[in-house]
Amino acid sequence: ALASMLSQGFAAVDTAPTYKNETAVGQGLSPAAYLIAKVPRAATGAGQGSSGVRDALCKSLQRLGRRKADLVLLHWPDKACEDGSLAAVWAALEEAREAGEAGEIGVCNATAAVLRELLKTCRVRPAVNQVERHPLLPQWELLDYCAVRGIVLQAHTPLGQGDRRLLAHPAVARAAAASGLSPA
Numbered sequence: 001a002l003a004s005m006l007s008q009g010f011a012a013v014d015t016a017p018t019y020k021n022e023t024a025v026g027q028g029l030s031p032a033a034y035l036i037a038k039v040p041r042a043a044t045g046a047g048q049g050s051s052g053v054r055d056a057l058c059k060s061l062q063r064l065g066r067r068k069a070d071l072v073l074l075h076w077p078d079k080a081c082e083d084g085s086l087a088a089v090w091a092a093l094e095e096a097r098e099a100g101e102a103g104e105i106g107v108c109n110a111t112a113a114v115l116r117e118l119l120k121t122c123r124v125r126p127a128v129n130q131v132e133r134h135p136l137l138p139q140w141e142l143l144d145y146c147a148v149r150g151i152v153l154q155a156h157t158p159l160g161q162g163d164r165r166l167l168a169h170p171a172v173a174r175a176a177a178a179s180g181l182s183p184a
Helices: 002-007 022-028 049-064 078-082 086-098 112-121 140-148 170-179
Strands: 012-014 034-039 069-074 102-108 128-132 152-156
Touching (some): 002 012, 002 022, 022 049, 034 049, 049 069, 069 086, 069 128, 078 112, 086 102, 086 112, 112 140
Parallel strands (some): 012 034, 069 102
């Protein structure tokens, strides 16, 4: 599937330990593919400090057969916020970037409240906030918040987790007709 995707012009591959596919992705990954890797919330618990984040990233890179990911995202920052370790977790991602293990760093599934907290202490601003976003969940306020602060809002789950209402949505139908593609 990965080889087919890359041969059809997709340039980026997104994976995480949570998906349990990093070894397979690494085997099918072309050197030119843009790699998005994620640090799971399990690596961000209280008491782990920067070592949990760096260890998780190192293990992911080993499974992927890479020395560096183009973009590393903190997959779910909520746990780090709850236990007060967000600043330490983010500092570990900044260290990974400085060490050459990450081209850019960002977050995945962060609310504006989480970003406000993060921006108070970070030295390197998140490049990306990857969130579920589609016509049934447009997240306009979060989009505006990120745009003003120079954070790219990247959509994940564009098919709305299989919600059939999304494929019938007028905006999706218009885009499909204009591009000559199916709604999916």
